[in-house]
Amino acid sequence: MKEIVVVGGGAGGLHLATKLGRLVRRRGLARITLIDRSYSHVWKPLLHEVAAGTLDTGVEQVGFVPQASRNGFRYWPGDMTGLDRAAKRIRLAPLLDRQGQEILPERDVPYDILVMVVGSTANDFGIPGVLEHARFIDSRAQAEAFNAALRAEVIRCIAGPENATLDIAIVGAGATGVELSAELNTALDLATGYGLPNLRKRLRLTLVETAPRILGALPERVSASSQAVLEREGVTVLTNAQVSAVEADALVLKDGRRIPAVLKVWAAGIKAPAFLRELDGLEVARNNQLIVRPTLQTTLDDSIYALGDCASMTPPGAERPLPATAQVAHQEAPHLAKSLAGVLEGREPLPFTYRDQGALVALGRYDAFGSLGRRGLLGKQGGLFIEGWFAHLSYASLYRRHQLRLFGFWRSLLYWMADLLRRASRPGVRLE
Structure with a gap:
């Protein structure tokens, strides 16, 4: 065998x-x-x-x-x-x-x-201080470690003076960096609803991207719409900004600017x-x-x-x-x-052909954007632009399709029903 x-x-x-x-x-x-x-x-x-x-x-x-x-x-x-x-x-x-x-x-x-x-994994590109002072979220263990650090800093911020801020910087504005920026805002919004007033207002989140725009692999309309939502929610988006070093309490940019940050996430390159x-x-x-x-x-x-x-x-x-x-x-x-x-069974291996089906990005509970297909349903370069509830539904369907591949229809249906019940009975954000 x-x-x-x-x-x-x-x-x-x-x-x-x-x-x-x-x-x-x-x-x-x-x-x-x-x-x-x-x-x-x-x-x-x-x-x-x-x-x-x-x-x-x-x-x-x-x-x-x-x-x-x-x-x-x-x-x-x-x-x-x-x-x-x-x-x-x-x-x-x-x-x-x-x-x-x-x-x-x-x-x-x-x-x-x-x-x-x-x-x-994300690529540190040999930049000084990245491995020592920045966090990665390329694995479950890394993501859970960041969440533990985030909760600790939230507690310090709440226990501190009224003008204390929670400074977070994310390097890399691909899908991971952009979605994390929105999800952190969503998490603090939810935490405010559980009796932590003004927490959301204390967040100072900076998203740093070397390229001229965020989400460079997606169509420009998706990029521009996503940046508008992030900035509306208080995220400072810096494009054409190259990090030259990472320190214990800040990012240092090539042009000399210093971005204070108690938590730093490296999501650039692969x-x-x-x-x-x-x-x-x-x-x-x-x-x-x-x-x-x-x-x-x-x-x-x-x-x-x-x-x-x-x-x-x-x-x-x-x-x-x-x-x-x-x-x-x-x-x-x-x-x-x-x-x-x-x-x-003795046959030759088959060549693989990739079919570009478009791309989607979800910005927490605030909005979602995407394009369907490389040329889309209307034959336009970049695909058919979608946003709002339909984009959210399309984004959620990606995970449901993943479950369907692993479990089959009936077991996946049970998972989906159980997920609805859990969402109705559990806090929306981890508080402990």
Whole structure:
């Protein structure tokens, strides 16, 4: 029996393992193993809500063990550290408990087909002080750590003098930075409703972007509308502003300006995990992404595939690689599942074709904007512009579609109903 190992339980990896498990389990063609350092999955586009405290990760998480049991694959906890392509084995670091005690020693896992889906992180670009003084929200643990720090600073602010302010700076005005800016305002609005008067007015939030406009990957109308909403809610938006250093209590800009901030979030750029550069000679891009062909196979090894943020694939005739977005990963995962099912039956792997379906951004409870399709329903460059309740509904449907892929219709329906009941009975923001 063939061994297919999927490393990384993010949206792309979990979707791939689930879909592939369903396709091959009855045929007995392969054993699917999913490896991830965590024991559960939280959809990455929700992490800004985790950071702001408006999402309960204990409720929204997907446990790998029950998901594997229901869908015909195995889950194995571990953190990949090495690769031996000749022997077709990957190396996992020792497995430790919360006290740092070793549960399992360093070990090898064999594979016939290996799929890397290890995601990406923000890129510090080597700027002094970023790693020491800024926070990241690229994982559930990082988002929860930021939320804990946020609640501590809120308490200090409330206990301080009446003119005390809560100074927060976010670097990077892509979707993560913009949505986090709005969600922090939403969280403090909700906290005010639970008996913390004037808290919202104490927030001084600055969003810093190197490019000429925020949301540079989205159409200009989406960018302009989003910036107008943020500024209306009190966010200071700085464009054409480059950070030269991060200090304990401030950002320092290249033009000499200093932005005071007790909390600093780094959401600029992307890079794949650094260990990918050490994977037995596989070809990587400057930002550590594994370079893959249209079949999603790595350029130097037909038995190793990569998808999602950790993969760099340039479509035939295109000038640049596909963007590192959830939309790309969600299209690649079912495609690769179908392709690998065919490979197990002796067919050639299928080339992947990306279809741009547009982009959406939600600004907390204030507004949402987006474009449908690259050219949209009206054939215009940039897509059909949408806003308001329809954009909010479209944005919410992205997560519901993610659940549908993982759980199927009936189980997803139960999750949706339970979510409605929870929202009606629980505080809208984490207060403890």
